[in-house]
Amino acid sequence: MLVPSTPLPLLLLLLASDGVSAKKSTLVRRTSDFARRQTTNLARDLRVALAGVGLLPRSDSAQHVIYCKNSAQGALGSSSASGASGASGSGSASGSGSSGGSGTKSGSVSSGHSSSTKKASGTTTGTGAGATATSAWHLTQNYAGSSFFDGWDFWDTSDPTHGTVDYVSQTDGQNAGLIEINSAGNAIMRVETTPTVASVRKSIRITTQKSFTGGLVIMDAVHMPTGCATWPAFWSNGPNWPIGGEIDIVEGVNDYTNNQATIHTGPGCSLPTDNPAQLGASASAVTGGTDCAAATSGNAGCGMRSPSSQSFGAGFNSNGGGVYAMKWDSSGISVYFFARGTVPDDIGAGAPQPTTWGLPMAHWPANDCDPWKYFYTHVAIFDTTLCGDWAGSAWTGSGIPGQEQSCATRTGYPTCEAFVQGSGASFADAYWEVKSVKFYNTTAPL
Numbered sequence: 001m002l003v004p005s006t007p008l009p010l011l012l013l014l015l016a017s018d019g020v021s022a023k024k025s026t027l028v029r030r031t032s033d034f035a036r037r038q039t040t041n042l043a044r045d046l047r048v049a050l051a052g053v054g055l056l057p058r059s060d061s062a063q064h065v066i067y068c069k070n071s072a073q074g075a076l077g078s079s080s081a082s083g084a085s086g087a088s089g090s091g092s093a094s095g096s097g098s099s100g101g102s103g104t105k106s107g108s109v110s111s112g113h114s115s116s117t118k119k120a121s122g123t124t125t126g127t128g129a130g131a132t133a134t135s136a137w138h139l140t141q142n143y144a145g146s147s148f149f150d151g152w153d154f155w156d157t158s159d160p161t162h163g164t165v166d167y168v169s170q171t172d173g174q175n176a177g178l179i180e181i182n183s184a185g186n187a188i189m190r191v192e193t194t195p196t197v198a199s200v201r202k203s204i205r206i207t208t209q210k211s212f213t214g215g216l217v218i219m220d221a222v223h224m225p226t227g228c229a230t231w232p233a234f235w236s237n238g239p240n241w242p243i244g245g246e247i248d249i250v251e252g253v254n255d256y257t258n259n260q261a262t263i264h265t266g267p268g269c270s271l272p273t274d275n276p277a278q279l280g281a282s283a284s285a286v287t288g289g290t291d292c293a294a295a296t297s298g299n300a301g302c303g304m305r306s307p308s309s310q311s312f313g314a315g316f317n318s319n320g321g322g323v324y325a326m327k328w329d330s331s332g333i334s335v336y337f338f339a340r341g342t343v344p345d346d347i348g349a350g351a352p353q354p355t356t357w358g359l360p361m362a363h364w365p366a367n368d369c370d371p372w373k374y375f376y377t378h379v380a381i382f383d384t385t386l387c388g389d390w391a392g393s394a395w396t397g398s399g400i401p402g403q404e405q406s407c408a409t410r411t412g413y414p415t416c417e418a419f420v421q422g423s424g425a426s427f428a429d430a431y432w433e434v435k436s437v438k439f440y441n442t443t444a445p446l
């Protein structure tokens, strides 16, 4: 574990910026995932290459300095998360930046047709008053109900983000009661709640077998994992990370209540400004920088924090969840969030009309980031890890919305890992309950 073994001055530097941890975590995920699929030699080469540009993840204290440097360079801004006991929490916390994103799973990308593909009947008539009656979007994939888990691969090897988890296969997940379709017809993905474990807790990470390049993804959940030590995400990425791009739609750690959506790309993709309003987004802050490239931004990516405390974690759950939509077309990439009770009728009707939805919470315009060049052949992913590169590193941090006190203070455990190992009942809320994930497309060019 990196924090406890870190010399105090470096530790303070680490704690001073949640974003640093997040940036690192994101990179570590991809890097590790990527390396995993390569031969030993390739993996070694990758590590050498990354070390050369100061991006080698993990282990020695030198990298912490490197990350702090990166943080300073990339700092666009604003406040970082307050460290240890501070907590005054402005909440702006652009420093908490990035996201964690998580690992690339490009190895599973397939452009072929999945046998589990569910063809939709196509466009239905919209119901929105005053709006054009017909949606341009038609359903191409629908993961819902008793067949929800068809068409997803279960990641059952070690967590590339170094979480205190054991990702299990579909069979093992079923046998352990970690996945099921509940009586409401919703898909459940849990974390093991055995009172104490020697090292890691079982958890679930799944990836769509089918890939997509552009379109509209609508994810409806009534509950998401929350609480100290948790690091859940719903996201997508392409091959050859970061070249195929990554879109983090829902992500955060511990007790955070405000979602952060982030993109990570190859060199050349940027934001024209770090002012969310000028971007056409309702975000309260751009949390990374305006350079979205992993290699030149210290992997901060371009993140945006939702202004809604119902968009993530306990806030999301207490309101019955809500709907996330990610639109990827020639205008760029947008993420919309609708708390339960505010979901547009056209979504419920299966005839989405994004042009009537108002401002997205996050928007990355095409002008400075060609959505067809920097993103392609994505797969969608759900995961819940514990501790690891982001939630573990943020254990003693505070000052992010929802995290007014650190998890160390709230739990009384000095480390995230000790809490995970000794406090199984605390993970009763660390589950996804997903109604559906739907993919839509247009017949007109995207």
Ligand SMILES: *[C@@H]1O[C@H](CO)[C@@H](O)[C@H](O)[C@H]1NC(C)=O
Residues within 6 Å of the ligand: 140, 211, 212, 213, 214, 215, 216, 439, 440, 441, 442
């Ligand atoms: C939409 O159609 C385009 C063109 O066929 C395809 O590349 C893309 O993957 C589709 N997206 C979805 C979400 O089905």
